[in-house]
Amino acid sequence: MATITARPPARPAIPRLTPRPTGRPGYSMTLERTEESAAVARRATRTTMQCWGLPEETTDAAVAIVSELATNVILHARTGGMRLIYELPARDRVLIAVVDRDARRLPRMRTPDPGADQTGRGLALVDALSDRWGYDRLGSKPWGKRVWAELRADGEQ
Secondary structure, X not given: OOOOOOOOOOOOOOOOOEEOOOOOOEEEEEEOOOHHHHHHHHHHHHHHHHHOXXXXXXXXXXXXXXXXXXXXXXXXXXXXXXXXXXXXXXXXXXXXXXXXXXXXXXXXXXXXXXXXXXXXXXXXXXXXXXXXEEEEEOOOOOOOEEEEEEEEOOOOO
């Protein structure tokens, strides 16, 4: 009689992070707009921050920010995938951006109802964890908008 051993579900692989060829350090990657992509984005963010030797506090904040921004794309963008961008604009700054193809749906911070479900808190968390955040319209083709957050890379929040 054969014994069947259950395997845990395979984690989606992290697609290749593309390094910026010149200028300040940076990486980018493109993901599909699926639920699995949020987990991939979190792992890619943690890997990038660790490769840059950033403190655990900065890494954890960056992972939470990317998780919220990627989830917003997954839930609210109407078409296409998403592009993650990581930059070190200065030795003590990290810039994280999530780009999607939906130029018409812009991020809007809401005041969540404490008695309501858990939605509507993402941008408030991004605001709390970052030094500043915002968005840039990029047109309609191929990408629509970039939502970005900047935080200190020295572990001080």
